[in-house]
Amino acid sequence: MDMMKPIGRVALVTGAGRGIGRSLSIGLAEFGYDVAILDLASQQAALEETASAIEALGRKAYIKPIDVTSKSEVDATVAAIIAEAGSIDVVVNNAGILKPSLLQDLSEQDWNAHFDVNAKGVLLVCQAALPHMRVKKSGRIINIASIAARQGVPTQGHYAATKAAVITLTRVLAQEVGMDGVTVNAICPGIILTEMGKNNLGSDEAIRHWETVAALKRLGYPDDIIGPVRFFASNQSDFVTGQALNVDGGIYYH
Ligand SMILES: NC(=O)c1ccc[n+]([C@@H]2O[C@H](COP(=O)([O-])OP(=O)(O)OC[C@H]3O[C@@H](n4cnc5c(N)ncnc54)[C@H](O)[C@@H]3O)[C@@H](O)[C@H]2O)c1
Known part of the structure; x- marks a missing residue:
């Protein structure tokens, strides 16, 4: 079997300043x-x-400073990257927000903000990058969803709904662009110890609880997501598309 190799030269990562996006950017650079x-x-x-x-x-x-909810900014930024770097071979849609609230108390503004960043932002970046990928008959789109999409927990209903939207968008987009050599897959991280992950957990008791329910008896680190992203950004996943992979240490809801 061939060694795991990058499928191209240039990757784009959103939400790359910190957390999982920062790790994935460095992990993809290390991969070439x-x-x-x-x-x-x-x-x-x-x-x-x-x-x-x-x-x-x-x-x-x-x-590239950018707000992924702005179509004009996304279109201009993707065009600028293609001009400067010569190509976009891999897109990692990682930017996301989570502000916990019970659904009963959720404001319309917060509902819209979550769908704008977590779901529309993914669509806009895909729409901007796809024409270029389809012309060159090659490309990989990797969307960071969440295990929240599998069931969801109280205070994350709106967030879980956005991530379920990302998985469905992934599955359908894969069918729409597969004939042009582009694959589209999602990763569903479990609880990862980033700013978002820590704010979300809140207390030491919550950390112990989630460590206990994970098969591997620990929570995740941003670097735990690198291997699966490299797989989707490599020649080893040539025949994999429309999938959503849990990367969560084996969390079973109780
Ligand atoms: N941390 C976890 O436990 C966890 C679990 C499952 C899924 N995820 C998902 O992983 C992704 C990264 O999460 P993280 O934990 O690193 O979060 P984080 O809050 O540490 O980082 C998110 C990054 O996205 C950026 N961002 C937010 N809104 C943006 C916008 N409109 N335009 C451009 N960038 C924007 C932020 O500035 C930040 O740098 C998110 O999609 C999140 O939903 C995280």
Whole structure:
């Protein structure tokens, strides 16, 4: 069997300033990709830090401040990356937000904000990158969903619904673009110890609880997501599309 190899030269990662997106950007650089790193303009310093880590590996980093909810910004940014880097071979849709609320108390504004970033943001980046991928008959789209989409827990109903939307979008888009050599897959992380993960857990008791229900008896780190993303960004997943892979240490809901 062949060694695991990148399918191209350039990857794009959204939400790349911190957390899982930062890890994935560096993990893809280590795997051989130059990486366009996108995040909110407020995260400029974090983006520069991610860029230094990528450059220290001898790869190029393209810093792009962007709000993924803006179609005009997404279209302009994707066009600029293609012009500068010459290609986009892999897209990792990772930007996301989680502000817990009971569904009963959820404001219309928070419902819209979650769907705008977590679901519409994924669609907009796919729409911008796909024409380029379809012309060159090659591309990989990797959407970061969540195990929340599998069942969901109280105070995350709206978030879980956005992630379920991401999985469904992944499955359908895979069918719409497969004939042009593009695969579309999702990863469903479990509880990962990032800013988002820690805010979400809240207390030490909650951390112990989730460690207990995971088969591997620990919570995840951002680097735990790198291997599965490299798989989807490699020649080893050529015949895999429309899938959603849990990367959660084996969490079973009780
Ligand atoms: N941490 C977890 O436990 C966990 C579990 C399952 C899924 N996820 C998913 O993984 C992804 C990354 O999560 P994380 O834990 O690293 O979160 P994080 O909050 O640490 O990082 C998210 C990044 O996305 C960026 N972002 C937010 N809104 C944006 C926008 N409109 N445009 C561009 N960038 C934006 C933020 O600035 C931030 O840098 C998210 O999609 C999240 O839903 C996280």
